[in-house]
Structure formats: structure tokens, C-alpha cells
Amino acid sequence: MTVLYEFPPTRSNRAKWALEELGVEYEAVKIDLMSGEQNSEAYRAIQPLGAVPALRTGSYLMYESVAIVLQLIDQHDDGKFAPPLGSPERALYYQWCLFAAGELDPATMLVFDNTMRPLEAMRPPGTPHDPNLADKGRRDFAERATILSDALTDQDYLVGDRFSGADIVVGHSCFMALFVGLLDGFPVLNSYCDRLKERPANQRVYG
Numbered sequence: 400m401t402v403l404y405e406f407p408p409t410r411s412n413r414a415k416w417a418l419e420e421l422g423v424e425y426e427a428v429k430i431d432l433m434s435g436e437q438n439s440e441a442y443r444a445i446q447p448l449g450a451v452p453a454l455r456t457g458s459y460l461m462y463e464s465v466a467i468v469l470q471l472i473d474q475h476d477d478g479k480f481a482p483p484l485g486s487p488e489r490a491l492y493y494q495w496c497l498f499a500a501g502e503l504d505p506a507t508m509l510v511f512d513n514t515m516r517p518l519e520a521m522r523p524p525g526t527p528h529d530p531n532l533a534d535k536g537r538r539d540f541a542e543r544a545t546i547l548s549d550a551l552t553d554q555d556y557l558v559g560d561r562f563s564g565a566d567i568v569v570g571h572s573c574f575m576a577l578f579v580g581l582l583d584g585f586p587v588l589n590s591y592c593d594r595l596k597e598r599p600a601n602q603r604v605y606g
């Protein structure tokens with residue numbers, strides 16, 4: 400049985416959305432980030448940084464939400480959600496997935512960590528919010544969101560104008576940004592979120 404270690408609505412939702420889109424049977428095990436369960440010895444043996452998600456299957460254990468989405472699609476997809484290896488569309492597929500993990504998420508998290516994260520959940524606990532870091536996160540996010548918005552201005556989805564794993568990965572980044580209040584002034588990205596929310600698999604995860 401496939402097991403997803405999760406704490407909705409964090410980045411574990413990215414992996415869960417992929418599982419739902421692909422129709423993979425799985426068990427969801429909640430790791431309570433609020434009570435510090437992520438730092439237990441038992442969970443650190445699964446995810447050494449004490450973060451969600453992690454995924455266990457009959458044959459492997461892995462972490463990193465974007466890697467999990469890509470692996471699940473490679474394993475279970477029949478070509479619906481990933482363009483052919485080596486194709487120009489595959490290049491964009493990788494580009495946007497890495498853009499989400501390396502550019503969008505860190506900017507959003509900088510804002511979240513320095514505005515909304517409970518102080519007891521800061522690392523180390525009690526570290527005060529830093530308004531300068533929050534501002535830097537807002538600036539970084541706006542620059543990257545403009546690039547994403549331009550890419551989506553004339554198309555509904557990121558790659559080949561059909562839904563793909565890149566939309567799961569980047570879509571989750573957009574939902575995180577929406578939650579943190581960073582999508583005001585980005586109507587194209589708000590419409591993108593609305594479009595993704597119409598998918599039944601998305602609704603089962605994000606409700």
C-alpha cells in the first residue's frame with residue numbers, strides 16, 4: 400500500500416493531488432506539524448529534515464513534493480500528464496516544476512514565515528518575524544509571479560496547453576501564494592487557480 404505522510408494544506412497537498420489525479424490507492428498518515436510530530440525520531444527516520452510530504456510505496460521511500468509528483472506520474476501515468484521525454488514540451492515541464500520549487504515557493508515561504516507562522520513553530524522556536532524579510536519575499540514573489548502570469552496570459556495550462564504535472568506543481572505554489580495573500584494584482588493567476596479548482600481531484604484534496 401502507498402502511504403503519504405501529510406499535513407494539509409501544506410506542500411503535502413501537491414503529492415496528494417497527484418495521487419488523486421492518477422487514481423492511485425493510498426493511505427494518508429497525518430504528521431501533526433503543530434505538535435512537533437515532524438521532529439520525532441520515528442518521523443525523522445522517514446524525512447530527515449522533519450518536513451512533509453514523504454511517500455512510501457512497496458518499493459521505495461522518498462521525500463520532496465515536486466520529486467514525488469514527477470515520480471508518481473512516471474510510474475502511473477499513461478502519458479496523459481507528462482510530455483514525451485526529450486520533447487520541447489518536456490523541457491518546459493521541467494522548467495516550470497523547478498521554477499515552482501526553486502523560485503516561487505521560497506519567496507512565498509519567506510513571507511509566510513515572517514508574517515503568519517506561529518512563533519512557537521519558527522525554527523528555532525521563538526525567532527521573531529522579520530518585516531524586512533517579509534518585504535523581500537513579497538518583491539521576489541511579485542517578480543516571479545509576473546513571469547508566470549505572462550506565460551499563462553494566452554494559454555490555460557503551462558505546457559502544450561493541456562493539463563500536466565507542471566500544473567499540479569505550479570498550481571500548488573499558486574494556492575500557497577493565494578493563502579498568504581500574494582496573488583492580489585495577478586488576475587491571470589487567480590483565473591488559473593479557479594480553472595485548476597474545477598478539477599474533481601483538486602476538489603477532493605483542497606476541498
Ligand SMILES: N[C@@H](CCC(=O)N[C@@H](CS)C(=O)NCC(=O)O)C(=O)O
Nearest residue numbers: 409410432449450451452463464465
Ligand atoms: N522542499 C520540500 C519542503 C517541505 C517542507 O518544508 N514542508 C513544510 C510544510 S509546507 C514542513 O513540513 N515544515 C515543517 C515545519 O514547519 O516544521 C518539499 O517540497 O517537499
